[in-house]
Amino acid sequence: MTHPSSRIARHSPAALYLFLEAIRCRSAARRSGQPVLASLHARLGRHGWAQLLPAIDSLLGLTETMLGRQLRTGRGPALSEDENMMINLLQGRRIAPIAHACSDAVACAFCSAVRSVQILMDMELGRPGQRQAA
Numbered sequence: 249m250t251h252p253s254s255r256i257a258r259h260s261p262a263a264l265y266l267f268l269e270a271i272r273c274r275s276a277a278r279r280s281g282q283p284v285l286a287s288l289h290a291r292l293g294r295h296g297w298a299q300l301l302p303a304i305d306s307l308l309g310l311t312e313t314m315l316g317r318q319l320r321t322g323r324g325p326a327l328s329e330d331e332n333m334m335i336n337l338l339q340g341r342r343i344a345p346i347a348h349a350c351s352d353a354v355a356c357a358f359c360s361a362v363r364s365v366q367i368l369m370d371m372e373l374g375r376p377g378q379r380q381a382a
Contacts, residue, residue: 258369259339266295267338267369270304271331275321300368307361308334314358316349337362338369 258264270292277287288301297304311334312318322328327335336343348355 258366258373260373263369263373264335264338266292266297267304267335268327268331270297270301271308271319271334272321274305274308275319278318296372299372300365303361303365303368307358307365310354310358310361313354314346314348314350338366340366 258267270288273288273291274284276282277284284305285301288305289298292301308319311330315330319330319334320328322331333343333346348358350358
């Protein structure tokens, strides 16, 4: 049985901030040719996100495959449309249909990846005493 706080862990401002950091860190690592998972772990591992990082990397990779392009990131407090879409998906909000440039199988894998990250965030971040932010 999961702890009651696990149902809302991915909705916390700290979790959303760290998810946004993961999107931007992954994008920066790819642009600079750095190893993505190592960069994500260095940036977010100390916040209790080590188990989540491969799933987040996979989700973001599937998102790019589905869209047929790299995710666009914002700067500072300004979020890009892609970042808003990912946060809304993570929180389980309805979004406009996504125009995708991929097969139905990839789109299905994307939906499964979204749900996997939701479940993992709720499990990992909803544990009593789990740190969510610095």
